[in-house]
Amino acid sequence: MIKVGIIGATGYAGVELVRLLLGHPQAQIAAVGSVSFEGKPISEVYPNLAGLFDEVLVKDDEVLARSDVVFASLPHGLSEEYAARCAETGKIFIDLGADFRLWAEEDYQEWYGLDYHRPELHRAAVYALPELYRERIRGERIIGNPGCYPTSIGLGLYPALKNGLIDPNSIIIDSKSGVTGAGRGLSQTTHYPDCNEAFSPYKVASHRHTPEIEQTLSDIAGGPVKVTFVPHLLPVNRGIVSTIYASLAQPVDLGEIHALYERAYAGERFVRVCPEGAVANLKNVRMSNYCDISLHLDERTGRLIVISAIDNMVKGAAGQAIQNMNLVCGLPEETGLTMAPPAF
Ligand SMILES: NC(=O)c1ccc[n+]([C@@H]2O[C@H](COP(=O)([O-])OP(=O)(O)OC[C@H]3O[C@@H](n4cnc5c(N)ncnc54)[C@H](OP(=O)(O)O)[C@@H]3O)[C@@H](O)[C@H]2O)c1
Incomplete structure (x- = not known):
């Protein structure tokens, strides 16, 4: 079982990761992180999860400590620090935000108003649209999940x-x-x-x-x-x-x-x-x-x-992030993602 953690688990994309990962046969959600709701069960914030997943929300440090794969679902500008800590400890880092999507720092500066403080992390990261860049993604450890x-x-x-x-x-x-x-x-x-x-x-x-x-x-x-x-x-x-x-x-x-x-x-x-x-x-x-x-x-x-x-929320965020986790972990890409869309 892959131990996964989610930082920003109370956001829309974060809680969608929870919903999808609960059905993933090879992944176990080891920890869910929150600043605003730390100490509360996630099912108190999202009652649709009651009885299914009542894990208590913890600090981000705890998420990092308990997980082998870390998903970050945060506003842009916050992910570099987590990517650095994952790189130092040999964990896979999958960012759902915009911090590892742009190859040119000037584009990030122009459109997001921020610098790359750790350019080496950005050089090591891969822009992960699997259908186009599958071969580049395999084996990488810092994953920039594309925007919707x-x-x-x-x-x-x-x-x-x-x-x-x-x-x-x-x-x-x-x-x-x-x-x-x-x-x-x-x-x-x-x-x-x-x-x-x-x-x-x-x-x-x-x-x-x-x-x-x-x-x-x-x-x-x-x-x-x-x-x-x-x-x-x-x-x-x-x-x-x-x-x-x-x-x-x-x-x-x-x-x-x-x-x-x-x-x-x-x-x-x-x-x-x-x-x-x-x-x-x-x-x-x-x-x-x-x-x-x-x-x-x-x-x-x-x-x-x-x-x-x-x-x-799925191909545009959490589903694609799981598709990328499957790719980097050597699992069939569709693992945990085979659900049929409802008719209405
Ligand atoms: N929504 C989409 O369709 C979608 C699609 C693709 C990509 N994305 C990207 O995924 C990331 C998350 O998006 P989202 O729609 O899930 O956003 P969201 O609903 O606003 O959730 C973001 C979460 O980040 C946490 N957080 C931690 N530090 C924060 C800070 N300083 N300021 C604000 N929130 C902070 C918050 O949880 P706590 O306060 O509990 O810690 C919040 O619930 C974004 O980068 C977004 O661009 C979103």
């Missing part, structure tokens, strides 16, 4: 960009996320009367996931890619739908595009290319680690439209 929007977009565009199907300078991304994407803390925009029966873009062309999206797309394309990215707040709890528009590099029919995506994702357990004519829908991926991708061609304008749907 970048996961849906990287998977949505990978086959098209890799095969030169689209003009990399023409990409426009319109994403919608459920409210859990903003985390547990209250804000005016996530306050019930403000988001219920409302729908609006936010951080238009200025969202912090932009450099991460561009990093992945540039890496796939083999040259710099800039995108226009506009996220929206969708009044549902979970789910992300990214609608991605790009001009075709040369004329190609939808059947060929489908064949290319199906080849690219053949054998991928968690990516489903929807049949021609179907449209990806967050309803079909909720509570699961799937990414559903549908492909559409606007023949009048010569634009490819890719629609990519994930559950932000």
Whole structure:
């Protein structure tokens, strides 16, 4: 059994890790950490866990002491210290936040306003989108789990960009996320009367996931890619739908595009290319680690439209983090993640 610990276990992504790890046959949750609720059973904070997991929340030091794999699910800027302590003690560190996602420190400085205090940790870390970087992830010990929007977009565009199907300078991304994407803390925009029966873009062309999206797309394309990215707040709890528009590099029919995506994702357990004519829908991926991708061609304008749907809490956070744990621990990638999405 792998002993796992969760720092930030009372946050939305942290408690989703708890829910998923309770069903993992090879992992045992050794400790859950909290600053605000230390000394209380986690089931007091999240009564859905009552009788299932009543572990008392402990200080982060205790989480580190009891675990072989440490997940950190914290606001950005806090993870370096924990990664350093894990590196010193030979533990695997998986960060769900943004601190180990960006390869260029200048990007982190520009978008997050912070420096890398321990650059050697960042050099040792791997950006862990398994379907793209599986071979780089195996055997690594500091794992930067991707952001939710970048996961849906990287998977949505990978086959098209890799095969030169689209003009990399023409990409426009319109994403919608459920409210859990903003985390547990209250804000005016996530306050019930403000988001219920409302729908609006936010951080238009200025969202912090932009450099991460561009990093992945540039890496796939083999040259710099800039995108226009506009996220929206969708009044549902979970789910992300990214609608991605790009001009075709040369004329190609939808059947060929489908064949290319199906080849690219053949054998991928968690990516489903929807049949021609179907449209990806967050309803079909909720509570699961799937990414559903549908492909559409606007023949009048010569634009490819890719629609990519994930559950932000699972493939966009906790599920993907467990997929990465499985990879680095040498387990089958789907271990503990084979649950079917509910029909409604
Ligand atoms: N929500 C998503 O869909 C999603 C998806 C992908 C990635 N992520 C990333 O995962 C991380 C956690 O996200 P989340 O949505 O779970 O956030 P959250 O609900 O706000 O939870 C963060 C937790 O961190 C703990 N914490 C420790 N030190 C803190 C501090 N100085 N300030 C605030 N909280 C502190 C808090 O628990 P205690 O006070 O009990 O210690 C809090 O419950 C973030 O980096 C986020 O970007 C989130």
